[in-house]
Amino acid sequence: MNRLRTSFQQTTGQISGHGKRNVGVLKTAFAAVADEMASDQYGTGAIIEPFEQKFADVLGMDDAVFFPSGTMAQQVALRIWSDETDNRTVAYHPLCHLEIHEQDGLKELHPIETILVGAADRLMTLDEIKALPDIACLLLELPQREIGGVAPAFSELETISRYCRERGIRLHLDGARLFEMLPYYEKTAAEIAGLFDSIYISFYKGLGGIAGAILAGPAAFCQTARIWKRRYGGDLISLYPYIVSADYYYELRKDRMGQYYEQAKQLAEQFNALPGVHTTPEVPVSNMFHLHFDGQAADISPKLEQVQEETGLGFVGYLVDKDGYCSTEISVGDAYGELDQQTRDAGFARLRQAFS
Numbered sequence: 001m002n003r004l005r006t007s008f009q010q011t012t013g014q015i016s017g018h019g020k021r022n023v024g025v026l027k028t029a030f031a032a033v034a035d036e037m038a039s040d041q042y043g044t045g046a047i048i049e050p051f052e053q054k055f056a057d058v059l060g061m062d063d064a065v066f067f068p069s070g071t072m073a074q075q076v077a078l079r080i081w082s083d084e085t086d087n088r089t090v091a092y093h094p095l096c097h098l099e100i101h102e103q104d105g106l107k108e109l110h111p112i113e114t115i116l117v118g119a120a121d122r123l124m125t126l127d128e129i130k131a132l133p134d135i136a137c138l139l140l141e142l143p144q145r146e147i148g149g150v151a152p153a154f155s156e157l158e159t160i161s162r163y164c165r166e167r168g169i170r171l172h173l174d175g176a177r178l179f180e181m182l183p184y185y186e187k188t189a190a191e192i193a194g195l196f197d198s199i200y201i202s203f204y205k206g207l208g209g210i211a212g213a214i215l216a217g218p219a220a221f222c223q224t225a226r227i228w229k230r231r232y233g234g235d236l237i238s239l240y241p242y243i244v245s246a247d248y249y250y251e252l253r254k255d256r257m258g259q260y261y262e263q264a265k266q267l268a269e270q271f272n273a274l275p276g277v278h279t280t281p282e283v284p285v286s287n288m289f290h291l292h293f294d295g296q297a298a299d300i301s302p303k304l305e306q307v308q309e310e311t312g313l314g315f316v317g318y319l320v321d322k323d324g325y326c327s328t329e330i331s332v333g334d335a336y337g338e339l340d341q342q343t344r345d346a347g348f349a350r351l352r353q354a355f356s
Contacts (some may be wrong), residue, residue, distance in 0.1 A: 007305040011314035018208040018333040026210055029248035039238040047240050051247055055214045059199055060190030063222035065215045068234050070176055073200045073215040075106050076228040078137055080221055081170040082112055087136035089113045094120040095146035123152055126159060138164055141174035142181050148280030148290040154185050161195035176202035179254060180286040183261040203246035206287055207253050212242035260287035264332040270348055276355050287332040297326040303354045313347035
C-alpha cells in the first residue's frame with residue numbers, strides 16, 4: 001500500500017483534489033497580504049471579526065465563530081444544545097465523524113449519551129428519526145461522506161427540519177462539504193442552513209484551505225460557543241494563517257463547485273464503464289464519490305501502481321479492503337480541470353487495459 005501511495009504522489013497530474021498539499025498552498029494565500037496587516041489576538045481583531053460576520057451572512061445565521069478544527073466545533077455545538085434543552089442525549093448516523101474519527105471525544109469530555117440512527121450503509125429515514133426517544137439534538141451530515149457522499153432530497157430535509165422544530169429537537173448540520181452540495185440542491189448556502197439550528201463548515205475540504213472551521217447559529221449559541229472554544233484551548237493567540245488562507249480559497253473556489261460537480265459526474269461515468277469497477281453513488285450528488293474495485297487491495301494495488309507509473313496520471317493513493325472489493329474516495333477539484341483531454345483519455349485507456 002505504501003508503494004501505491006508513492007506512485008500516486010510521484011505522478012505529474014491527479015484526478016482528485018486541488019493538487020499537491022504543500023507549503024506553497026499557504027504562501028499563495030499570503031501573496032497579496034501586506035506585511036503590516038495586524039494579526040488577530042485571542043479571537044478578536046480586524047482579521048477574525050469581519051471574517052466571522054461574513055460567514056454568518058453567507059449562512060443566513062445571526063453569528064459565526066471560527067474554530068481551528070471541526071472536531072472541536074461540533075462537540076461544542078452538541079454540548080450547547082444539550083445544556084440548553086437540559087437533555088443529555090443526542091443522535092446521529094452510525095458513521096458520523098464524531099462516532100468513528102474522534103476517539104469518543106464527545107462522550108469522554110461531556111456528560112452526553114449518543115444514539116445511532118439507522119443502518120451504517122444508508123441514509124437514516126424519517127421513520128427512524130420519529131422512532132427516537134426524547135433527544136436534545138439530531139445531527140445530519142451533507143453529504144454523508146462515509147457511504148459515498150450520498151444525500152437526501154431537499155424536500156426530505158425540509159420534512160425532517162419541520163418535524164424537529166415541532167418537537168423542540170435542535171437540528172445541527174455537519175456541513176463540512178456544504179458548498180459542494182449547492183449545485184445539486186440548486187440552493188444557496190443560507191437556504192440550506194435555514195433548515196438547521198446550527199451549522200459547521202470546513203475550510204480545507206472542497207475549498208482546499210489549510211485548516212479551520214466555522215460554527216454558526218443564533219447569537220446566544222455563538223456567545224456560548226466562544227466560551228467553549230476558550231475551554232477547549234481553541235483560542236490560540238493568533239489564528240490568522242488559517243483565516244487568511246480560508247478566505248482566500250473560499251473566494252477562489254466558491255464559484256467552481258458547479259464545475260467540480262459536473263466533472264465528478266463525468267468521471268464517475270468513465271469509471272463505471274470499466275470492467276470490475278463501480279462508484280457510489282453511481283451518479284454523484286457533489287464533487288465526491290467512492291470508487292470500488294472488485295477484488296482485494298493486495299491484488300488491485302499493483303495494477304494501479306503500474307498504470308500510474310506508466311502514465312504519470314494519479315488515480316488512487318490508497319485502498320481500503322471491504323467484503324470482496326476494495327475502495328477509495330475521489331473528490332474532484334482544480335487538479336482534474338488542469339489535465340488536458342489527451343492525458344485523461346490515455347490514462348483511462350491504460351486503466352481499461354489493466355482491468356480487462
